[in-house]
Amino acid sequence: MKNVLVVSGHPHLDDDSVANKALVDKLSEKDGYTIDRLDALYPAYEINVQAEQSKLVAADVIVLQYPVFWYGMPALMQKWMEDVFLHGFSHGSKGKALVGKKLVVSMTVGAPEEAYGEGAAVHIEDLLLPAKGACALTGMEFAGYEYTCGVSYASRVDDAARDAIAKAGREQADRVAELIEKL
């Protein structure tokens, strides 16, 4: 069985998340999956670098699970990456700890699909650039991505809308697991 580490970068999973909460909860039910909830572990953004590096070393597949904030990952996850992916660990002549691991990106996106489609200023795949760059530098394999558009705060107009967003999150979790199954 693959050892899958899901790093969750939503800063407030219990407070104001619908899509990521449903998604992470669903992934936590899958065999072999470990959920690394950065919001619960590091509410003050003080990352335990050694603990996080150990989790990465133990993983075969690393999933970056996050809501797109300003065309990137939330500050908490960005800080996790900056603190943990250190020269001598993940890159550099002696930094080989992540070589051969598979990286999957799983994003939730507030704007509708057409905002990132053909002819848009930013295509959905442009959002993958930091992850792909990190793979190139560290020797990880970029193994694919999943996303759901249209899950903004503004679209949570009533219980039915929230339920639909949570359902979309759970469906994305299943797609992520299917993708990983095939790796």
Ligand SMILES: Cc1cc2nc3c(=O)[nH]c(=O)nc-3n(C[C@H](O)[C@H](O)[C@H](O)COP(=O)(O)O)c2cc1C
């Ligand atoms: C600070 C902030 C920045 C955001 N930036 C973007 C953005 O650049 N593009 C976008 O499509 N949605 C953006 N959103 C919307 C989030 O992606 C959306 O709220 C999130 O994916 C919903 O997931 P959740 O239900 O788990 O909170 C932003 C939201 C916040 C709070």
